[in-house]
Every structure is written in structure tokens, then in C-alpha cells.
Amino acid sequence: MHDIRALRADPAAFDAALARRGLAPRSAELLVLDEERRTAITAQQEHQQRRNALAKEIGQLKRGKADSTALEAEAVALKGAMDELESRSTILDRAIRDALAELPNRLDPEVPDGPDETANRVEHVHGTPAEFAFIPRQHFELGEALGMMDFPGAAKLAGARFTILKGSLARLERALGQFMIDRQTLANGYEERTVPLLVNEATIFGTGQLPKFADDLFHTTDDRWLIPTAEVPLTNSVAGEIIPQSALPIRLTALTPCFRAEAGSAGRDTRGMLRQHQFGKVEMVAITTPEQSDAEHLRMVGHAESLLAELGLTFRRVLLCAGDTGFSAARTYDLEVWLPGQQAWREISSISNTRDFQARRMNARYRPAEGGPAYLHTLNGSGLAVGRTLIAVMETHQQEDGSIVIPPVLAPYMGNIDRIG
Template identity: 70%
Template sequence: MHDMRALRADPAGFDADLARRGLPAAAALLVVRDEARRGALTALQDRQSRRNALAKQIGQARRTASDSSALEAEAIALRGEIEMLERDAAVLDGQIRAALAELPNRLDPAVPDGADESANVLVHERGERRHFAFAPRQHFELGEALGMMQFEQAAKLSGSRFTILRGALARLERALGQFMLDLHTGENGYQEVAVPVLVNEAAMYGTDKLPKFADQSFVTTDGRWLIPTAEVPLTMLAAGEIIDGATLPHRLTALSNCFRSEAGAAGRDTRGMLRQHQFQKVELVSVTAPDASDTEHERMTSCAEGILDRLGLAWRRMLLCAGDTGFGAARTYDLEVWLPGQQAWREISSCSNARDFQARRMHARFRNSVGGAPEFVHTLNGSGLAVGRTLIAVMETWQAADGSITVPPALRGYLPGLERIAA
């Protein structure tokens, strides 16, 4: 959500940010509606003040047996005007809020121009891409040959874009999630939280998933939404709160199932488990003071990068351009992992600084330790990591010519006695 005062102060800058995202100008109409709303509220206050004055005059006239009919007639007319102005102000306020809810976050000036992912900027690349003496296979080829990754059986149960893992691959996926949680809580200072996977509409709205992404989410018949990521419940823990600034930052993590309808993804990544309706992800969320959020963004991204390093994967950090930056983000880093079977870089984590965009929607504030009025917090979220995509990267990176998969040393403590997955 946006601050109308900031928009009124710099409508050209607001529209310039929209243009960088490839969106049409919106400030002029919002300012016109806001001026009309403010005019209606001013007129309403004037009528209410006159109504209060009339009430006293009518009371005085009645106490002295004076004729109050003209005053009463004016009061009746004022009542109608007040009701009309209240309706007008409410309609205009609803129109402004609905319009603001559809508009994306302001972009950080450091975000590069560009229409799509082709304009994203490489920040750095780490790890060695493995070179094979054989043609490396893709994860679904490896998994099906092992008899441990089943797509037809999953489709029989749930339809397309679901996967069943069996045996050692199921254990490996579970180990990955536990490894990530242990590292983030034990070394990176995050507090683990077990969250619901069903949330109400207010939670989805507060974390900018509604109304923009309604068609990409699943909703139950009683109006609860399946979370697209644990970002939603983790971030909403700050909703409506005034946090003691001395306790910031709050760093939270959760391993949860996530659910996405993948609307608009027809024909994309139909083989394998890259793009699923249900998947597991370890989420990282930070709630910070405004002057600390940029530093926190770098820290969060580094925490996710540490997982990739320990698993021996080749990866790179990309700064997303304006056209590729997500709706709620002011700035986003994507971490991309090298998949030898695909011979391609694929996203495995997005770490975003939302600044006060979500905080305004969910009214999350903090009070500075030196006092003063409450201020909006900044919120950040990132994947630390997507567990299924990490499983894919491990399988393809650590494969052998015979189709077996070596368990990365960092995971062997979670898989006692298992150093190699073979048929």
C-alpha cells in the first residue's frame, strides 16, 4: 500500500516508477479522487460543526419557549447533507484504497531498467559447474530410473504438477529441509516458527497477495486461502502491532508446504518437479527498522547463499530489473542454481525488501526507543531455500554415470549410513 501524502508530493516520480515496470500512469486520477475525498471530508466537518451549533441553539430556544422551527428545519436539511457527504467520502475512500491495492511497490533507485529477465544484472557467481565425462541427465530421468520419483501415480491421485517421492529420495528431501532449518536457526539467528497453511483473506491482503495474485492461489469453500509461501503467516505476525524498536530486527523461519495454482504457466516446465502446485520451502522473514532494511536484505540473501555453498552447488546472484521485480518488492535478488541436466540456470531463491509496502497494508509499526510516534516497520522475505528445487539441483549436480546420486557431505549427518542413492 502507498502513502497518499507521498504520492501527492511527487506524482511524477510515482508515475515514473510505474513506467519503469511497464505500467500506465495512475497518479493524476488518484490525486483528483483524493482531493474530492478531502473536499468531502472538509465539507462534512463544516456541516457537523453547524449541526452541533444548531443543537445548542434549538435546546436554548426550547428552554425559553422561543420559536425553533427554522432552526429545526435547517437541522433536518443538514442531516441529509451529512449523510450524502459521508456516503461520498466513503465511496471515494473505497475507490482510492482499491486503486492503491492494485499498484505495485515503489522501486529502489538502484534497480536497473529493463522489461524482463534478460535485463537482470549479475552481481556475482560462486561454485564450480561440474563437468561430466557423460551426458548428465535431468532430475526426472534420474528419479524415474531409480523408481523413486513418480509422476503418473501422482497424477492419478491429484492431477498434473504433483510428484510422489519414495525411499531414499523422500528421505533426501526431508533431510534438505531439516538441514536448512538447522543452519538458519543455529548459525544465522532466525527463530523457527510452525505456521498454519490455511490463512484468512486479511492475511493474504496484508502481504500483498490479494487482490493481485488471487488467480495464482487456492481458496477453500469457506474463504480460507492455502499459503503460496510461509511469508504470509510469518509476516502477518506483526500485523496490527506496535513493536518495541529495541527488539528489532525480528528474524523468523519456517519449513512449510506451499500451494500455487501456477495460472499462466501452461506448457512451462511440464516435465519433472520444477513447477508444482504443492511444494516445500524454507522461508526467511525479517521485520526491521527502516534504516536497517537494506543491510538486512544483504544479510538475508547471504544466509540463503550459504546453503548453496555447503551443498557444493554452482550458483549466482542476480539483481532483478524493473520489469522483473515482483509486485510487492522495492528490490529483489534472485539466486539461480546451475542445473547440469538442463544446462541452464534456474531460480532457487528470491530475497526481497518490501520496505513499508506490506506494513502499511497490515498496519505493522514500531516505536523508537527514544520515544515519538509509531512508525511503519520494513519487511523482508526470502527463500532459504525452495526444497524441491534444491533436491533437483543436488540430484543433477551429484549424479554419476550409472544413474546413482552421491549424498553431499553436508547432508550425511541427516541420512545415517546413506552416502549414495542407487536403484
Template identity: 65%
Template sequence: MHDVRTVRADPAAFDAAMARRGLPPVAKEILSHDNARRAAQTSAQDVQARRNQISKEIGQVKRQGGASGELEAEAVALRTRMEKLEHEASAAERAQNVLLEALPNVLQAEVPDGRDEADNVVLHQQGEPRDLGFPEKQHFELGESWGLMDFGAAAKLAGARFTVLKGQLARLERALAQYMLSLHVDEHGFTETSIPLLVNDATMYGTGQLPKFEEDLFRTTDGRWLIPTAEVPLTNMAAGEILPEDRLPWRMASLSPCFRSEAGSAGRDTRGMLRQHQFNKVEMVVVTTPETSEQEHQQMTACAERVLTELGLVWRRVLLCAGDTGFASTKTYDLEVWLPGQKAWREISSCSNCGDFQARRMGARFRPVGGKGTSFLHTLNGSGVAVGRALIAVLETHQQQDGSVLVPQVLAPWMGSITCIGAPS
């Protein structure tokens, strides 16, 4: 959510910031409603001052035994006028906010211009894609050949874009999730947090899912929403709060199912587990001060990168361009893994700094140590990482010529004696 004072201070700069997002000028319309609101509020203050004065005059007249009918009639007229002005101010503010809440965050200067993923910038690459020396299979070919990945059963139970995992493959998924969560909690300083999977309108609004992205969400019959990511409830833990600065940064991590309607994805990634309505993810969220948010962004991204390195995956860090950066983000790094079966780079984690954009929507502030007043917090979120996509990457990267897959050593504490999946008997 944007501060209208920022628009008021430099309308041209605000329009230029939105132009980087591919949006037309909007400052003039916002300020038209802002001016109407402020004019109505000023008039209402003048009316209230006159009402206060009349009240005193009526009292004086009555104490002197005079007639106060005309003054009382004026007071009634002023009350009607006051109600009208308050209504006008509220209507103008609503119209102003409808515009503001639909606009994306202002991008950091270092975010490159561009329209889509083709214009993203690769900053670092770990490892090189290599030929495995035999025809590589995609993850679903491996999983189905073992009878451990069942899309037919999932379709019978729930429809398209769901998966049933069985046996050792289900255990591998669980091992990946436990490994990631343990790493972030035990070694990276995040607090493990178990969160609701259903949230209310205010919670979805706070992180920017509502009202703009309603079609991407699942809603229950009682008006709650299934979370698209644990970012939503984790970040909203700070909603309406004034946190003391010495409690910051506030780092939280959660393993949860995520639910997405995948609106607009018809025909994309219909085979396999890449684009699902339900998937598990380890999410990292940081709530901090403006002075430390950039440092936290780098550190969070490094936490996710460590996961990929320890799993023996080939990966790269990508700085998203203006046209590919998410609605609430001021800067985003995507981590992409190389999938030998697809012979393609695919996103496995997004780590975003949202600045104070979400905090303004949520009313989340902090009080500086030894200082007066409060300021808006900065919020950050990152996948640490998507469990299903990590499973895909492990299967395709560590597949062997005989159709089996070696289990990364880092997962041994959760895999027991299983070191290879799908090995011929």
C-alpha cells in the same frame, strides 16, 4: 500499499516510478479521488459545525419559551446532508484505494531498468558449470530410473504438477529441509516458527497476494486460502502491532508446504519437479526498522547462499531488473543454480526487501526507543531455500556416470549411513 500523501507531494515522480514498472500515469486519477474525498470531508466538517451551533440555538430558544421548529427542520436537513457527504467521502476513498492497492512497490534506484529476466544483472557467481564427462541426466530421468520418483502415481492421486517421492529420495528431501531449517535457526539467528497453512483474506491482502493475484491461489470452500509461501503468515505476525524498537529485528524461519495454482504456466516445465502445485520450502522473514532493512537484506541473501555453497552447488546472485521484480518488492536478489541435466540456470531462491509497502497494508508499526510516535516497519522475505529445487540441483550436480548420486556430506546427520542414492547393486 502507497501513502496518498506521497502521490500528492510529487505526482510526476510517482508516475515516473510506476513507469519503471511499465505502467501508465495514474497520479492524476488518484488525486482526483483524493481531492473529492478531502472536499467531502471538509464540507462534512462545516456541516457538523453548523449542526453543533444549531443544537445550542435550539436549547437557548426552548429555554426562552420560543418556537424552534425552523431550527429543528434545518438540523434534519443538515443530518441528511451530512450522511450524503460521508457517503461521498467513503466512495472517493474506496475508489482511491482500489487504484493504490493494485500498484506495485516503488523500486530502489539501484534496480536496473529492463523488461524481463533477460535484463537482470549477475552480481556474483560461485563455481563454474562444468562438463561431467558423461551424458548428464535430468532429475526426473534419475528418479524414475530408480523407481523412487513416481509422477504417474501423483497424477492418479491429484493430477498434473504433483510428485510422489519414495524411499531414499523421500529421505533426501526430508534431510534437505531439516538441514536448511537447522542452519538458519541454530547459526543464523532465526526463530523457528510453525504456521497455519490456511489463512484469511486480510492475511493474504497484507502481503500483497490479494486482490491482484487471486488467480494464482487455491481457495477452500469456507473462504480460506492455502498459503503460496510461509512469507504470508510469518509477515502478518506483525499485522496491527506496534513493536518496541528494542525487539527488532524480528527474524523468523519456517518449513512448510506451499501451494500455487501456476496460472499462466501452461506448457512450461511440465516434466519433473520444477513447477509444482505443492512443494516444500524453508522461508525466512525479517521485520525490522527502515535503518537496518538494507543490512538485513544482504545478510538474509548470504544465509541462502551458504545453503547452496555447503551443498556443493554452482550458483550465482542476480539483481532483478524493474520488469522482473515482484509486486511487493523494492529490490530483489534471485539466487540461481546451474542444473547440468538441463544445462541451464534456474532460480532456487528469491530474497526481497519490501520496505514499508507490506507494513502499510498490514498496519504494522514500531515505536522508537526514547522517541515519540510510531513509524511503519520494513519487511523482508527470502527462500532459504526451495526444498524441491534444492533436491533437483543436488541430483543433477552430484550424479555419477553409473547413474547414482552422491549425497552431500552436510546432509549426513539426517541421512544415516546413506551416502549414495541409486547405486547399482
């Protein structure tokens, strides 16, 4: 959420920030609404002052047994005008809030300009894409040949964009999730939480999914929303609170199912399990001060990268450009893993600093050692998406006979077997 006071102070900068996102200027219309609202509030306050003065005059007249009829009529008229002004200011306040709620976060200055992913900037590459003595297969070819990945069976139960995993592949998916959550809690210092998978509208609004992305979410008949990521309940755990600075940073993690309608993905990644309506993910969330959020962002990126390195995967770190950065983010690093079967880089983790954008929507603040409450900074990222990591492990560690070598770090979670075949 944007601060109307910042817009008021520098409307040109506000419109320039929107222009970087490819959006039209909005400051003029918002300032008109803001001026009308402030005028209504000022008039309401002036009317209240007049009513207070009238009350004294009426009291004096009545004590002197003089006629106060005219002044009482004026007081009644003022009360009616005040009610109208209050209603008007409330309507204007809601209009401003609704308009601001649909506008994305301001981008950090170092975010590259550009309309789409073609302008993203590769900042680091880990490893070299493996060379195979055979033509590497895609994950769904491997999984189906093993008899452990069933797409028709899932479609019979639930429709498109679902998968049934069987036997050792099901165990490998579970092993990956457990490995990730163990690393985040035992090595990286995150507190594990079990969170609701269904949340209310205020919660899904707080992290920026509503109102703009309602079509990408699953909405229940009792007006709840299935979480698209554990970022939503984890970040909202501080909604409406004032956290003492001594309690910061707060670092939280959860391994949950996630649900996405994929409304804008018709025809994309229809084969396999790259883009599913339901998938597992380990989420990292950090809640901290403005002074610490840049360092926290890089810390989180390092945690996700270390998981990929331990799994023996080739990946690269990419700074997203203006046109590819998500709605709530001020700056985002994507980690992209090399998939030999696809011969392509695919996103496996997205780690964002939202600055105070989400905190304003949630009214989440902290109390510094000196001065009044200030808005927190919130960060979130995948650590990692379990299904996509399963795909990367399968394609990276596949053998010519169709078997899949288990990365050594997963052996304890897999009963110490060294391959699936």
C-alpha cells in the same frame, strides 16, 4: 500499499515509478478521487460545526419560549446532508484504497531498468559448472531410472504438477528440509515457527497476493486461502501491532508445504518437478527498522548462499531488473543454481526487501525511541526451496551409473550413507 500523501506531494515521481514497471500514469485520476473525498470530509465538518451552533441557538430559543421550528428543520436537513457526505467519503476512500492496492511497490533506484529477465544483472558467481565425462541427465530421468520418482502415480491421485518420491529420494528431500531449518535456527538466528497453512483474506492481502494474484492461489469453500509461501503467515504475525524498537529485528523461519495454482505457467516446465502445485520450502522473514533493512537484506542473501555452498552447488546472485521484480518488492536478489542436466541456470531462492509496502497493508508499525509510531520494513526470502534444491543436488552430484552422491553435510540426516543408487 502506497501513501496517498506521498502521491499528493509529488505526483510526477509517483507516475515515474509506475513507468519503470511498464505501467501507465495513475496520479491524475487518484488525485481527483482524493480531492473529492477531502471536499466531502471538509463539508461534513462544516455541517457539523453549523449543527453545533444551531443546537445552542435552539436551546436558547426554547428557554425563552420562542419559536425554533425553522432552526430545527435546518438541523434535520444538515443531518441528512452529513449522512450523504459520510457515505460519499466512505465510497471514495474505498475506491482510492482499492486502486492503490493493485499498484506495485516503488523500485529502489539501483534496480536496473529493463522489461524482463534479460535485463537482470549478475553480481556474483560461486563455483564453476562441473564438467562430466558423460552426458548428464535431468532429475526426472535420474529419479525414474532409480524407481524413486513417480509422476504417473501422482497424476492418478491429483493430476498434473505433482510428484511421488519414494525410498531414499523421499528421505533426501526430508533431509534437505531438516538441514535447512537447522541452519536457519541454530546458526543464523531465526526463530522457528509452525504456522497455519490456511489463512484468511486479510492475511493474504497483507503481503500483497490479493487482489492482483488471486488466480495463482488456491481458495477453499470456506473462504480461506492455501499459503503460497510461509512468508504470508510469518510476516502477518505483526499485522495491526506496534512493536517496540528494542524488540527489533524479528527474524522468523518455517518449513512448510506451499501451494500455487501456477495459473500463468501453462506449457512451462511440464516435465519433472521444477514447477509444482505443492512443494516444500524453508522461508526466511525479517521485520526491522528502515535504517537496518538494507543490511538485513544482504544478511539474508548470505544465509541462502551459504546453504548452496555447503551442498556443493554452483550458483550465482542476480539483481532483478524493473520488469522482473515482484509486485511487493522494492529490490530482489535471485539466487540461480546451475543444473547440469538442463544446462541452464534456474532460480532456487528469491530474497526481497519490500520496504514499508507490506507494513502499510498490514498496518504494522514500531515505536522508535523518539517520536511517534512509524511503519516497519519487512523482508522475505527462500532459504531454500526444498524441491528445487533436491533437483540441483541430484543433477550436480550424479554419477555415470545413475547413482547420486550425498553431500557430506547431509550424511547425518541420511543414516550416513554416501550415495543413492
